[in-house]
Amino acid sequence: MAEAITFHYDVDGENFTSAGNASVQVKRKLRQLGFPPEIIKRVSIAMYEGEINMVIHASGGSADVTVTPEEVRIVLTDHGPGIADVALAMREGYSTAPDNIRSLGFGAGMGLPNMKRYTDTMEIDTEVGRGTTITMTVKVA
Amino acid sequence: MTNEYRHSVSLDRDKCKGCTHCLKRCPVEAIRIRDGKAQINANRCIDCGVCIDVCPNKAKKATSDKLEDLKKFKYTVALPAPSLYGQFDNLDDIDYILQGLLDLGFDEIYEVARAAEVVSGMTRLYLNRKDIEKPVISSACPVIVRLISLRYPYLCENILPIQPPIDLAAARARERALEKNPGLRPEDVGVVFISPCPAKVSYIKNGLGGKKSDIDLVLSMSDVYFDLIGVMKKQLTPEPISRTGMIGVSWASTGGEATAIFNDKYLAADGIENVIRVLEQIDNGNFPYLEFIELNACSGGCVGGMMTVENPYIAKARLQTLKRYLPVSENWDFRDDGENSDIPEKYFSDPVKYAPVSALSSNMSEAMEKMARIQEIHKTLPDIDCGFCGSPTCYCFAEDVVKGNADISECVVMMREKKQKAAKEKNHEDS
Numbered sequence: 172m173a174e175a176i177t178f179h180y181d182v183d184g185e186n187f188t189s190a191g192n193a194s195v196q197v198k199r200k201l202r203q204l205g206f207p208p209e210i211i212k213r214v215s216i217a218m219y220e221g222e223i224n225m226v227i228h229a230s231g232g233s234a235d236v237t238v239t240p241e242e243v244r245i246v247l248t249d250h251g252p253g254i255a256d257v258a259l260a261m262r263e264g265y266s267t268a269p270d271n272i273r274s275l276g277f278g279a280g281m282g283l284p285n286m287k288r289y290t291d292t293m294e295i296d297t298e299v300g301r302g303t304t305i306t307m308t309v310k311v312a
Numbered sequence: 313m314t315n316e317y318r319h320s321v322s323l324d325r326d327k328c329k330g331c332t333h334c335l336k337r338c339p340v341e342a343i344r345i346r347d348g349k350a351q352i353n354a355n356r357c358i359d360c361g362v363c364i365d366v367c368p369n370k371a372k373k374a375t376s377d378k379l380e381d382l383k384k385f386k387y388t389v390a391l392p393a394p395s396l397y398g399q400f401d402n403l404d405d406i407d408y409i410l411q412g413l414l415d416l417g418f419d420e421i422y423e424v425a426r427a428a429e430v431v432s433g434m435t436r437l438y439l440n441r442k443d444i445e446k447p448v449i450s451s452a453c454p455v456i457v458r459l460i461s462l463r464y465p466y467l468c469e470n471i472l473p474i475q476p477p478i479d480l481a482a483a484r485a486r487e488r489a490l491e492k493n494p495g496l497r498p499e500d501v502g503v504v505f506i507s508p509c510p511a512k513v514s515y516i517k518n519g520l521g522g523k524k525s526d527i528d529l530v531l532s533m534s535d536v537y538f539d540l541i542g543v544m545k546k547q548l549t550p551e552p553i554s555r556t557g558m559i560g561v562s563w564a565s566t567g568g569e570a571t572a573i574f575n576d577k578y579l580a581a582d583g584i585e586n587v588i589r590v591l592e593q594i595d596n597g598n599f600p601y602l603e604f605i606e607l608n609a610c611s612g613g614c615v616g617g618m619m620t621v622e623n624p625y626i627a628k629a630r631l632q633t634l635k636r637y638l639p640v641s642e643n644w645d646f647r648d649d650g651e652n653s654d655i656p657e658k659y660f661s662d663p664v665k666y667a668p669v670s671a672l673s674s675n676m677s678e679a680m681e682k683m684a685r686i687q688e689i690h691k692t693l694p695d696i697d698c699g700f701c702g703s704p705t706c707y708c709f710a711e712d713v714v715k716g717n718a719d720i721s722e723c724v725v726m727m728r729e730k731k732q733k734a735a736k737e738k739n740h741e742d743s
């Protein structure tokens with residue numbers, strides 16, 4: 172059986188124009204590995220939302236993706252402000268995005284709900300002042 | 313997986329010096345330098361023409377037919393792309409160009425701009441449908457359609473399933489020629505497209521979804537331009553031939569097709585790098601709601617095509633002058649029965665199919681092993697993307713090594729470092 176392959180990306184919080192790049196890279200890798208389009212779509216949307224959140228709400232972080240033929244696991248880690256009320260943040264439409272970010276089309280409060288919807292498991296480990304780690308898996312079966 | 317797309321961009325080996333200009337700029341990493349010469353991977357090439365543009369030695373060329381080939385037909389119809397209208401200085405009437413084409417030996421003209429207006433009309437109707445994927449993506453630029461079919465499985469169904477203007481124009485041109493000249497057989501009629509780009513040449517040569525294209529010859533706009541200049545000088549007053557409105561002419565530059573949907577929920581982007589960025593974002597689903605997306609591979613739109621002569625922005629400014637006194641549209645009535653408000657079936661095109669070429673192997677665990685090896689090799693490379701190995705990036709080189717298309721010793725930087733290290737060690741031993 173093939174061993175797991177891992178990818179690591181630093182998500183730059185300073186450079187907004189590069190936001191979303193890590194998920195595009197992962198999408199390319201999954202395509203090269205021959206994953207079905209449906210899986211690739213779910214992984215790339217979930218990861219994209221998480222990546223953008225790290226840039227907008229946590230001034231950057233890192234993404235670690237582990238791929239096996241059975242599942243794709245995405246771990247997003249940041250040392251931002253943390254999320255005070257996870258249940259509230261998970262609610263559709265809840266957003267603290269500032270106006271300048273909203274004018275770019277973000278801030279609909281749909282990121283976290285979509286991450287949940289497109290993945291099979293999602294865990295949020297967060298603490299105010301320490302940061303946030305989100306672990307998501309998409310199962311291939 | 314075989315993917316027999318025929319291309320019109322090719323290399324003149326004698327002129328190629330094996331530099332890295334095209335290698336570095338190809339947006340789909342389809343070029344390698346092997347044995348001192350560039351090579352284009354036909355499975356990946358999207359005919360965008362960037363390599364033609366950046367080659368300092370003019371070693372990349374686009375093949376097309378020649379004006380002499382008109383002799384093969386008894387009767388010829390010219391199909392000028394709208395971008396042709398922006399190529400001429402001090403021109404206030406499209407008819408001078410069309411008359412020029414007749415003077416060059418064509419028997420008749422059918423403007424692609426007319427068909428474009430019809431397509432705009434059908435697009436507006438199509439956008440009203442409830443059962444379609446939005447945003448609808450234009451199907452006019454063949455580079456974009458091919459790019460989507462190679463990389464974006466989910467966007468295939470967003471592509472406008474209506475024949476692009478050149479196909480529509482070609483079908484109408486032949487129909488009309490036969491109607492007017494009952495003595496002619498279909499094969500006597502040569503339908504000749506005047507193209508702004510190699511991509512459209514390839515599109516036509518490949519036929520449409522297996523069917524042979526209705527276009528018999530494709531001429532390069534720049535070839536025709538120089539012939540036209542000669543005959544247009546002598547003209548006094550041309551016949552009133554043009555039947556195009558503002559919309560048709562506008563299709564030549566970016567935004568023309570999109571604004572013709574009469575709805576401000578659109579996006580229009582050009583330049584292949586920008587286009588790829590836009591596609592990635594739409595593919596991620598994170599995009600404000602849009603009705604329509606117009607994407608053109610060339611900067612400025614088709615006026616920026618590799619086979620045009622004039623600078624795209626100057627051409628665009630000229631089109632503005634030409635458009636000024638034209639009616640909004642002269643062609644919108646495509647319904648045969650005049651009553652049915654639906655788009656007739658014959659104007660639909662075959663759906664675009666996803667046909668990826670990037671998979672490392674058809675077997676996933678084999679693909680994963682390969683990727684693990686690629687990563688291993690990549691770690692040992694200098695990661696400076698110098699291009700001396702003939703691959704565009706160090707990562708690509710690692711892929712090429714694993715695919716068996718390159719040998720690790722071709723990385724000169726690593727080899728030099730190895731040598732230096734060995735020499736140092738030897739010095740140590742000696743002293």
Ligand SMILES: Nc1ncnc2c1ncn2[C@@H]1O[C@H](COP(=O)(O)OP(=O)(O)OP(=O)(O)O)[C@@H](O)[C@H]1O
Nearest residue numbers: 224228229260266267268277278279280281282283
């Ligand atoms: N990594 C994070 N660090 C700190 N706060 C976060 C982080 N991710 C999300 N949040 C908080 O959770 C809220 C909801 O996130 P969500 O992604 O659902 O919406 P959004 O980012 O505000 O808008 P959208 O994702 O629709 O553009 C955010 O507004 C923010 O307050």
Ligand code: SF4
Nearest residue numbers: 453509609610614617
């Ligand atoms: S933008 Fe127009 S000219 Fe350029 S490749 Fe596409 S169709 Fe051809």
Ligand SMILES: [Mg+2]
Nearest residue numbers: 220224282283
């Ligand atoms: Mg978000």
